[in-house]
């Protein structure tokens with residue numbers, strides 16, 4: 001029995017090279033990308049790894065050299081006219097009138113594209129701008145401007161939203177607001193594809209991710225799958241007398257290593273058990289941190305040895321068994 005997951009985006013063997021001053025520059029190198037319908041999908045990789053090029057190919061803005069692409073099961077760019085109405089994308093900052101309010105800007109846009117005027121209030125609420133809708137666009141922070149751009153794409157009521165590095169240049173509060181907006185959209189049933197070179201930023205909001213390096217997929221799956229299997233069972237314990245505490249924990253059959261004033265404990269079933277064992281002997285834990293890896297460290301591990309300027313080795317994308325659920329239909 002095969003389980004087929006509905007895909008919003010699927011690419012196979014996607015490839016694109018640019019020519020710059022006579023030299024061939026590979027931007028996307030045989031990319032197999034699967035974005036499931038529903039949820040936030042992080043399209044992650046360092047600068048220059050081919051994310052923007054991929055998005056532009058999907059939107060018909062750049063022509064692929066070879067490979068296939070499907071959006072909601074329609075071959076693109078051939079059948080783009082049939083699916084384009086279901087796709088909203090922000091690849092560049094749209095132009096708004098600086099002296100008009102956010103609401104007026106959206107109303108004008110809605111009129112222009114023939115959207116239901118009632119949608120203006122809905123999308124303002126979607127992006128958390130209802131309270132500031134009467135203020136002039138030029139008084140908006142960068143984060144608010146970015147959210148108004150998202151609101152503008154929502155006027156089409158698309159099923160798939162594509163955001164290319166939407167948090168570039170934003171402060172932590174702005175980044176959080178964009179993250180919450182994306183989460184809210186996914187919770188309403190939309191599919192959100194968000195590209196970013198900051199893995200940690202997207203890790204918090206994405207349901208599934210693809211990690212690319214030098215135009216190739218290096219990992220794909222749910223965030224939990226990618227980091228879960230790499231999470232060590234190690235817990236870092238801060239305690240005033242680590243020597244005695246270490247002996248007590250070792251007596252439980254757990255492996256204990258010293259790390260400065262900390263203990264690294266392997267094999268304890270829960271953090272609570274560690275605190276219980278120590279507290280029974282009058283030793284109190286002041287810090288207890290699970291030592292876990294994040295997407296950044298997964299990425300570094302998967303691309304280890306591939307220094308800048310070197311080509312990714314010609315091995316299957318399923319290397320390390322990382323291509324997991326959310327993967328191919």
Ligand SMILES: Nc1ncnc2c1ncn2[C@@H]1O[C@H](COP(=O)(O)OP(=O)(O)OP(=O)(O)O)[C@@H](O)[C@H]1O
Nearest residue numbers: 018020025027046047048049050051052053054197
């Ligand atoms: N129009 C172009 N002409 C020539 N080379 C290009 C062009 N656009 C992109 N490239 C090159 O292709 C490679 C991939 O670039 P791309 O912008 O797709 O990556 P990215 O992952 O989106 O990076 P970033 O996060 O910096 O936008 C880079 O080496 C880039 O220099």
